[in-house]
Amino acid sequence: MPTLLKSSAAFKEKNYKQALIDSFLGIDKLLESEEGRTELEAINKVITANNSQIPQEPSEIAKYVGCTACVALITKTEIYVANSGDSRCVLSKSGISINLSEDHKPDNELEKKRILKAEGFVEENRVNGAINLSRSLGDMEYKQNKKLKAEEQIITAYPDVRVEKISNEMEFLIIACDGIWDCMQSQVAVDYVKEQATKLNPKQDKGFKCSKIVEEMFEKNIATSVESSGTCYLLTINRWNWL
Numbered sequence: 251m252p253t254l255l256k257s258s259a260a261f262k263e264k265n266y267k268q269a270l271i272d273s274f275l276g277i278d279k280l281l282e283s284e285e286g287r288t289e290l291e292a293i294n295k296v297i298t299a300n301n302s303q304i305p306q307e308p309s310e311i312a313k314y315v316g317c318t319a320c321v322a323l324i325t326k327t328e329i330y331v332a333n334s335g336d337s338r339c340v341l342s343k344s345g346i347s348i349n350l351s352e353d354h355k356p357d358n359e360l361e362k363k364r365i366l367k368a369e370g371f372v373e374e375n376r377v378n379g380a381i382n383l384s385r386s387l388g389d390m391e392y393k394q395n396k397k398l399k400a401e402e403q404i405i406t407a408y409p410d411v412r413v414e415k416i417s418n419e420m421e422f423l424i425i426a427c428d429g430i431w432d433c434m435q436s437q438v439a440v441d442y443v444k445e446q447a448t449k450l451n452p453k454q455d456k457g458f459k460c461s462k463i464v465e466e467m468f469e470k471n472i473a474t475s476v477e478s479s480g481t482c483y484l485l486t487i488n489r490w491n492w493l
Contacts, residue, residue, distance in 0.1 A: 251277065251321065266323055267411045270332035274319060274409045275400050277387045281312035316388030319409070320351055320425050322485070327416055329423070332409040334385040336428045337481070340436045341414065342421040345444060347436040350412050353428070354385040361385075368395060370404035377405060383428075385409070421492040422485060429480035433471040442467060443484065453490045460484040 254273040255261055261269035280286045290311045318335025331339045333351035341348040354361055356372045361384040365372055370392065373379040381389065385406050392405035401408035424430075424439055434442065446466050452458035464482050472480070 251319070254280070255323070266325070266328075266330045267413065270321060270323060270330060270411055271409060274321075274332060274334055274387065274407045277319075278312075278390065278393065278400070278407045281388055281390065286312070312388050313391040314389075316386040316390075316405075318383065318385075318427065319387050319407075321409075322350075322423055322425060324416075329414045329416060330411060331414070332411045334387065334407050334409040336383045336431075338426060338428075338431050338436070340424045340426075340439060342424075342440045342443070343417075344419045345421070345440065347440040348414075349436055350414060350423075352410055353431070354383055354410075356382065356384045358384065364402065364406070365404050368398055368402060368404040381405065416487065418488065420487040422487055424482065424484055426482040427480050430467070430471060430482055434467075439467070442470070447490065447493055451493075453493055460486060 251273055254276040255269055258269045258272045258276075260266070260272055281290070294311060318333075318337040320333045320335070320337035320339050321331070322339055323330040323332070329341070329350070331350040333339065334354065336353040336355055337351070338353055339350040341350050352358075355375065356362060356365060356377045357375045362372050365377060365384060370378050376382050377384055377392065381392075383405075385408065387407050389405050393400070393403040393407075395403060400406055422443060424443065426439075430439065443463055446463045450458070450462060461484075464484050467482060468480065
């Protein structure tokens, strides 16, 4: 993603919104390219021995697996957030949570409209009864209609992009997958980060890493009775000056 982003013409022209869109769509193109198939073949050799659900033919992997993408591009003056899927970026501004992305779920009105128009369907809040999100990278099985643009497919990698001007009131960003947001509302997550930051007092520890707070968040949310996985990223904007 960073390589595609920095090499795009739009990025070089500082049109960061278009550069993000191009890089998201570029990932799908890369997955189906010769270079992509070579990398998928290497991945396939590692994972198929332990997961019978992954197709044995490496060129087919991109059809059946995918992932969400929530990306924050930060310049000196603005934050650009591009999102495809049900991961979420939340900004803390003077302790108030602000969602900088929208969760792309199949039952969202606009998402469902696109799915139906592309001759898909939504059943039990899942696309074609299978996938519980409506945008993603990969999942090429749902992107095969040659008559439709990338943003019109049943599932699309096309991201929403939001731009927020940087201000002194900004404290930090939380970017996390749905596993966090299924357990915490945005404001609850912001409050928790601030609570942990006050408790751990990072201003007194020059070597303090934000990952310590992320670890505490996972300890709070992950069930002990099942195997779980998730992704969360915490980025301070004005260092720890807001503590």
